[in-house]
Amino acid sequence: MYAEIKELLFQPNAFFTRKAGAGINLVPPAIIVLIVSIANFLSPYVGNYLSPRVSGPVTVIWPLDSFLITVLGPFIAWILISGILYVLCRWFSGTGTFMATLQNTGYCVLPLTIFTVIMLIGNMAAVQFMAIPYAMVFEVTLGVVLLSFLFTIWSGDLLTFALEKTHAITHVHAIVAVVIAAVLLFILYVIIIPLLPYLLLHLFRSF
Incomplete structure (x- = not known):
C-alpha cells in the first residue's frame, strides 16, 4: 500500500x-474522497470540543443543506470534474x-486529501496548545493559501499524467x-453558484 501511494505521488x-x-476499481479513490468528507465534517467540532476554554458539552447545529454540501460535496465535485475531463479528452480524440x-x-x-488532513491536525493543535498572535494572522493566512495552491498544483500535475x-x-x-x-x-x-440565489429571486419576481 505504501509503495503504491509513494508511486502515485512521486511517479505518476x-x-x-x-x-x-x-481493471476499474473505484474503492481506493472513493476512500480518498471520503477522507476529505470526514475531515470537512470534523472541522466545526475542533474548536468546540478541543478548546481548553470549553468546559462542558457543546452542540454543533448542522443545517441540512450545509450538512449535505459538506459531506456529499467532495463526491459531487469528483463526479463533476471527471465528467468535464472526460468530455474534454473525448474532444481531443x-x-x-x-x-x-x-x-x-x-x-x-490524494494531495488535496493530505492537505485537508494537515489543516485539520493543525487546527486541532492550534486550538489545544496555542493561539495565533494577532500580528501573525496575515503570515499564517498567506502560508495556508500558498500551501493550498501548491497542493492543488500537485493534484493537477498528477491529473495530467492520469x-x-x-x-x-x-x-x-x-x-x-x-486548465480548461x-x-x-x-x-x-x-x-x-454565488449569484444563483439572486438570479432565482429575480426569476421568481418576474413571474
Whole structure:
C-alpha cells in the first residue's frame, strides 16, 4: 500500500501506466474522497470540543443543506470534474472510458486529501496548545493559501499524467484539458453558484 501511494505521488507516469492496463476499481479513490468528507465534517467540532476554554458539552447545529454540501460535496465535485475531463479528452480524440476517468481523477485528489488532513491536525493543535498572535494572522493566512495552491498544483500535475494514460492523448492535450476544467470550475463555484440565489429571486419576481 505504501509503495503504491509513494508511486502515485512521486511517479505518476508509472502509476497511471500500470492502471491503464488494469481493471476499474473505484474503492481506493472513493476512500480518498471520503477522507476529505470526514475531515470537512470534523472541522466545526475542533474548536468546540478541543478548546481548553470549553468546559462542558457543546452542540454543533448542522443545517441540512450545509450538512449535505459538506459531506456529499467532495463526491459531487469528483463526479463533476471527471465528467468535464472526460468530455474534454473525448474532444481531443481520447479513447478512455468515463469510469476509468472517474477512477483516476479520484486518485489525483490524494494531495488535496493530505492537505485537508494537515489543516485539520493543525487546527486541532492550534486550538489545544496555542493561539495565533494577532500580528501573525496575515503570515499564517498567506502560508495556508500558498500551501493550498501548491497542493492543488500537485493534484493537477498528477491529473495530467492520469488523463494522458487513461485516454491515450498527448501530455500537452492533458494539460490543456486540466486548465480548461479548472477555469470552468472556477467560473461555476466563484461566479455562477454565488449569484444563483439572486438570479432565482429575480426569476421568481418576474413571474
